[in-house]
Amino acid sequence: MNSFEKVCNDKGLRITHQRSEIFRILASNLTHPTVENIFNKVREDLKTISIDTVYRTIATFEEYGLVKRVQLDNITRYDINLSLHHHLICSNCKKIEDFYWPDFDKMQLPNTIPGWGKVDMKQVIINGLCHQCKKLKK
Ligand SMILES: [Zn+2]
Ligand SMILES: [Zn+2]
Structure with a gap:
């Protein structure tokens, strides 16, 4: 979590509750989730969040280099592991x-x-x- 806050501060990305929650899910044990996976999980706590918000937040994370998009099994997924693997x-x-x-x-x-x-x-x-x-x- 510290690294999320650090990256946000370094790159000038505003930390919001929604962003923190979505990042927390990305960084949890759920590996290589799809946007739908993240949406279903984040909805447990943020009942009013829309899937569009999740899409937009993840696109922002990608832009800021916090996650990497991977195409696995013909499905677009997100990878928190940024090292070459x-x-x-x-x-x-x-x-x-x-x-x-x-x-x-x-x-x-x-x-x-x-x-x-x-x-x-x-x-x-x-x-x-x-x-x-x-x-x-x-
Ligand atoms: Zn198996
Ligand atoms: Zn991976």
Whole structure:
């Protein structure tokens, strides 16, 4: 929470109760939530908040570099982890976890890529079964 307030102060973003609440949910154990996920959660406390407000607040957070938008499983989600990382997606429970792969990050792209165009990021998505789902399927 301190970091949210610090970033807001540093970047001149006004701290409102709504923004604090939405950020708190983004930073909670809910990983890679969609706007709908955040809306459903924040509504528990802020009963009158609209989904448009949540959309706008998250767009502001994105603009100020507080969250990163990620496209995972064909769904737009928001990631509070701003460091370079990759994702593991369980095809059964749909749980998304972060993992780090510094060797990959350092790797050169194949020669064919620069001819294709401009690369903004390279990210790995690994699909499979998480530990818990693997156990259940046995
Ligand atoms: Zn799973
Ligand atoms: Zn992530």
